[in-house]
Amino acid sequence: MLEFSQMQFQELVKRLTKALGRDAVLWRPEDVMLYEYDAGLSQGTPRAVVLPRSTQDVQAVVRLAAEAGVSIVPRGAGTGLSGGSISRDGGIVMVFSRMNRILEIDLPNQRAVVEPGVVNTDLSAAVEEQGLYFAPDPSSQKAATIGGHVAENSGGPHTLAYGVTVNHVTGLEVVLSDGRVANFGGKAAETLGYDLAGFFNGSEGTLGIVTKITVKLTRVAEAVATLLAIYNSMDDAARTVVEITSEGITPAALEMLDGRTLRAVEEDVHAGYPLDAAAVLLIELEGLKEEVDEQALAVKEVCTRLNARNVRRAANEQERMLLWKGRKNAFGAIGRLSPSYYTQDGVVPRTKIPATLQRIEEISQKYGLRIFNIFHAGDGNMHPAILFDLRDPDQVRRTHEAGAEIIRHCCEVGGTITGEHGVGMEKNELMPYLFSNADMDVMLRLRKAFDPNAMFNPMKLFPVPRSCREGVFSSVQAGHSSCEHGPEVRP
Amino acid sequence: MNTVRTDSAISRELEAIVGSAHIQQGVGEVGGMPLPNPADIVEPGGDEEIAAILRIANERGLVVVPAGGCTSQTLGRVPHRVDIVLKTTRLAAVEHYDPGDLTIGVQAGARVFDVLGLVASNRQLLPLDPPALNARTIGGALATAAHGPLRHRFGGVREFCVGLRYVTADGTIAKAGGKVVKNVAGYDVTKLMIGSHGTLAVLTAANFRLFPAPRRTQTFVCSFESVTDLVGFRDRLVASPLAPFAVELLSPEAARSVELESAWTLLVQAGGSELVLARYRRELGEAAGRVIEGESEPALWHSVREHARAVAARNPLSMVVSVSLPLASVHNCLQTAQKIADSGGYSFACVGCAHGALSLIFEPKDAQSPASYAGVIAQLRSALPPDASAVVTHCATDLKNDIDIWGRTATDLPMMQAVKRALDPKDILNRGRYLL
Numbered sequence: 001m002l003e004f005s006q007m008q009f010q011e012l013v014k015r016l017t018k019a020l021g022r023d024a025v026l027w028r029p030e031d032v033m034l035y036e037y038d039a040g041l042s043q044g045t046p047r048a049v050v051l052p053r054s055t056q057d058v059q060a061v062v063r064l065a066a067e068a069g070v071s072i073v074p075r076g077a078g079t080g081l082s083g084g085s086i087s088r089d090g091g092i093v094m095v096f097s098r099m100n101r102i103l104e105i106d107l108p109n110q111r112a113v114v115e116p117g118v119v120n121t122d123l124s125a126a127v128e129e130q131g132l133y134f135a136p137d138p139s140s141q142k143a144a145t146i147g148g149h150v151a152e153n154s155g156g157p158h159t160l161a162y163g164v165t166v167n168h169v170t171g172l173e174v175v176l177s178d179g180r181v182a183n184f185g186g187k188a189a190e191t192l193g194y195d196l197a198g199f200f201n202g203s204e205g206t207l208g209i210v211t212k213i214t215v216k217l218t219r220v221a222e223a224v225a226t227l228l229a230i231y232n233s234m235d236d237a238a239r240t241v242v243e244i245t246s247e248g249i250t251p252a253a254l255e256m257l258d259g260r261t262l263r264a265v266e267e268d269v270h271a272g273y274p275l276d277a278a279a280v281l282l283i284e285l286e287g288l289k290e291e292v293d294e295q296a297l298a299v300k301e302v303c304t305r306l307n308a309r310n311v312r313r314a315a316n317e318q319e320r321m322l323l324w325k326g327r328k329n330a331f332g333a334i335g336r337l338s339p340s341y342y343t344q345d346g347v348v349p350r351t352k353i354p355a356t357l358q359r360i361e362e363i364s365q366k367y368g369l370r371i372f373n374i375f376h377a378g379d380g381n382m383h384p385a386i387l388f389d390l391r392d393p394d395q396v397r398r399t400h401e402a403g404a405e406i407i408r409h410c411c412e413v414g415g416t417i418t419g420e421h422g423v424g425m426e427k428n429e430l431m432p433y434l435f436s437n438a439d440m441d442v443m444l445r446l447r448k449a450f451d452p453n454a455m456f457n458p459m460k461l462f463p464v465p466r467s468c469r470e471g472v473f474s475s476v477q478a479g480h481s482s483c484e485h486g487p488e489v490r491p
Numbered sequence: 492m493n494t495v496r497t498d499s500a501i502s503r504e505l506e507a508i509v510g511s512a513h514i515q516q517g518v519g520e521v522g523g524m525p526l527p528n529p530a531d532i533v534e535p536g537g538d539e540e541i542a543a544i545l546r547i548a549n550e551r552g553l554v555v556v557p558a559g560g561c562t563s564q565t566l567g568r569v570p571h572r573v574d575i576v577l578k579t580t581r582l583a584a585v586e587h588y589d590p591g592d593l594t595i596g597v598q599a600g601a602r603v604f605d606v607l608g609l610v611a612s613n614r615q616l617l618p619l620d621p622p623a624l625n626a627r628t629i630g631g632a633l634a635t636a637a638h639g640p641l642r643h644r645f646g647g648v649r650e651f652c653v654g655l656r657y658v659t660a661d662g663t664i665a666k667a668g669g670k671v672v673k674n675v676a677g678y679d680v681t682k683l684m685i686g687s688h689g690t691l692a693v694l695t696a697a698n699f700r701l702f703p704a705p706r707r708t709q710t711f712v713c714s715f716e717s718v719t720d721l722v723g724f725r726d727r728l729v730a731s732p733l734a735p736f737a738v739e740l741l742s743p744e745a746a747r748s749v750e751l752e753s754a755w756t757l758l759v760q761a762g763g764s765e766l767v768l769a770r771y772r773r774e775l776g777e778a779a780g781r782v783i784e785g786e787s788e789p790a791l792w793h794s795v796r797e798h799a800r801a802v803a804a805r806n807p808l809s810m811v812v813s814v815s816l817p818l819a820s821v822h823n824c825l826q827t828a829q830k831i832a833d834s835g836g837y838s839f840a841c842v843g844c845a846h847g848a849l850s851l852i853f854e855p856k857d858a859q860s861p862a863s864y865a866g867v868i869a870q871l872r873s874a875l876p877p878d879a880s881a882v883v884t885h886c887a888t889d890l891k892n893d894i895d896i897w898g899r900t901a902t903d904l905p906m907m908q909a910v911k912r913a914l915d916p917k918d919i920l921n922r923g924r925y926l927l
Binding site: 108152163176182185188190191194195196197199201203222247288290291349350351380414417419421422436438441442443450 | 587589590591592593594614636642646647649650659663664665666667669670671672673674675676677678679680682683685686687691702703704705706726729730732733734763764766767769770815816817818819820846847848876877878879880882897898900901902903904905906907909910911912913914926
């Protein structure tokens with residue numbers, strides 16, 4: 001790792017300021033500390049923060065940083081949950097709040113071209129009158145940026161029917177590690193050549209910096225039905241998830257909340273959830289009016305057959321929004337119960353949901369921690385929230401161990417470590433649960449093809465060898481981590 | 492003249508890996524592609540054998556052609572050299588399938604047809620319907636990003652392939668993605684492999700997301716006097732709440748050859764209940780002159796899927812161009828292609844997804860020079876938007892050195908080359924055939 005003196009740093013700030021203007025470079029401790037966090041638990045202080053206005057600005061910063069041997073971490077709204085937008089080695093954080101223009105709305109082609117700082121719901125609002133919207137819907141969508149979506153390949157409750165970000169991105173403009181601008185794909189659904197746009201989605205800012213994104217716009221469905229099914233048994237609710245598809249139905253969203261979460265949510269938002277139930281399913285159907293009405297009846301029938309004690313359909317948009325408000329604010333409600341909570345993001349095959357819930361309960365008891373379950377049941381994306389107190393080191397340790405044990409279980413039953421939150425610096429040490437050294441070796445070869453010096457978002461995504469970790473935590477040092485290139489992955 | 496014949500020592504090493512029953516020596520042709528020199532065809536029995544073969548090839552710089560059902564081996568440029576044709580046909584097992592999970596894992600050599608049949612028996616759908624699916628393997632469909640009419644609703648195979656196992660050129664066995672439908676762990680190497688035409692790795696297994704099959708489907712045949720009318724109708728369909736499974740466009744010649752009325756035709760396939768299908772009938776209105784269902788429906792779609800290949804088989808001098816373009820460029824593309832064909836002495840036909848994945852078929856009325864074919868493809872490309880692509884998927888083999896098979900792409904070439912070098916630095920996989 002390169003040593004980086006105060007004098008060198010001041011010289012870099014001077015050059016950045018010259019290139020971008022005085023108001024686009026932050027370096028005072030009180031300014032940069034605002035960028036130490038994201039929405040997860042990780043933390044790291046950047047040495048400098050830059051706010052580019054254009055692709056040219058991004059190119060200038062990349063070239064200067066490369067010359068100085070300083071890392072760059074791109075950052076949208078900082079709503080990520082895996083530390084993806086945090087600088088681990090005291091480098092530059094590049095914030096996209098000033099690159100937030102919708103560059104083109106191409107209605108005939110059902111595409112929009114946006115800068116990375118455009119907020120998810122702002123794009124949908126811009127095309128609402130035309131009956132279109134941008135489909136990925138993470139809970140943070142009112143703040144989260146589309147650049148961040150690309151980095152994390154963000155999902156949301158409706159990904160069950162509509163897919164995640166990568167399914168809605170057809171083209172990217174990217175600044176590479178040598179400062180060159182490259183285009184991957186365009187407006188066509190598929191582009192000849194290697195699918196670099198597809199590959200880039202979910203690369204968590206480690207391959208290059210996205211400066212323009214071409215996205216699909218989706219037509220708003222004609223009809224929507226939202227049902228709440230209430231169960232006295234978690235197992236019955238979980239079995240309903242599997243049974244609904246055997247009726248030939250793909251719901252737009254299929255969410256599950258366990259009894260603990262229900263009570264917390266109800267006390268917080270009064271969504272009309274029952275206080276004494278073991279679980280509820282929130283089921284949303286979208287499509288043609290005829291289709292939705294028929295499917296709602298079929299779903300109701302399945303729920304009743306599997307012992308739902310009550311199934312009710314939101315009678316109007318107001319009721320529907322209230323049911324969703326309960327779901328979307330669930331983590332806020334959990335936050336009222338505990339100083340801190342840690343949300344896992346493992347995925348299991350749908351038939352393994354009952355066993356997984358049981359395992360989570362065992363882990364909860366083993367570690368003496370309360371765990372709340374609220375998750376995307378339709379695609380098996382579990383979100384157990386472990387409640388703990390950050391001030392108690394023993395609780396922190398138990399929380400991490402319990403989290404890792406849940407994730408290990410997900411992998412053992414054929415699932416994965418993260419369905420939508422990303423790996424970042426939160427789960428990078430868990431990658432070996434899922435991937436062999438050979439699997440990661442191929443990924444690292446590809447990383448090197450894009451970013452030979454690992455200047456973009458270093459020490460994320462892949463396990464970091466102990467020597468590097470100690471270096472990071474003992475002192476803030478700038479410079480690229482040479483640790484990206486191999487020692488952590490044995491041949 | 493062949494100077495690179497695989498020497499017998501290497502053949503013996505390959506035989507030691509796969510067994511004598513699974514190697515054919517000195518073969519001169521594969522799937523209609525004449526090989527520039529006699530090569531060995533090997534059919535390994537598993538990932539480890541594939542890795543062993545690739546290690547030998549990589550060490551010695553031997554050129555390997557990955558193959559499955561050999562339905563697309565004529566695609567791309569003529570290779571200057573081929574040493575080993577590596578067929579995955581013995582890797583045909585289903586690795587996991589629990590219908591409740593709506594996912595399936597199969598080995599790369601499994602035939603698409605067999606996998607479709609298996610999931611259909613559980614009233615599920617793998618929306619992968621490329622031409623030649625009776626012979627095409629899963630690995631081949633992935634490598635060529637092959638698609639059919641269902642791409643309209645479900646997207647290309649990149650949208651529902653959730654994981655892959657593969658062997659890189661140096662013999663590294665690795666996997667990407669996983670078995671579950673939602674997964675953002677690690678780089679999505681799956682996306683890179685799909686459509687890479689066997690130039691990055693040999694695919695050995697894949698996991699797919701499945702969908703519930705519709706209870707019932709109907710196909711509405713909508714006929715139009717002109718392409719302009721057809722595109723106008725398509726645009727109204729796009730703006731409507733309808734979400735058909737397929738919206739396939741056929742030129743009058745193509746419509747006639749699948750035994751429909753000779754007119755610009757849109758085939759709209761919908762699935763669902765009686766009420767839903769009635770809604771389609773109502774919305775499509777008078778344009779939907781005919782409704783096809785029951786046994787004749789799959790037969791019609793089979794003919795539509797196979798049309799371009801059937802022309803290529805009937806007339807080897809024809810040229811088929813596969814274009815991928817944004818929705819709003821389809822009209823101009825069709826009009827331009829018709830003009831180019833008329834002025835160049837070709838008859839023109841077209842079939843494909845009306846939203847921008849079309850096969851354009853040019854049949855010469857009289858013998859044409861290589862320069863004439865090259866002119867057709869060059870004019871066509873110059874009329875398309877910069878992010879469209881036009882690939883010659885069929886032409887006479889001896890034309891291939893005279894025309895640009897792949898054309899341009901909107902994706903950065905130097906970065907693609909860097910990716911290729913990262914996974915196949917000695918360029919042993921499908922050397923000289925692909926875009927790069």
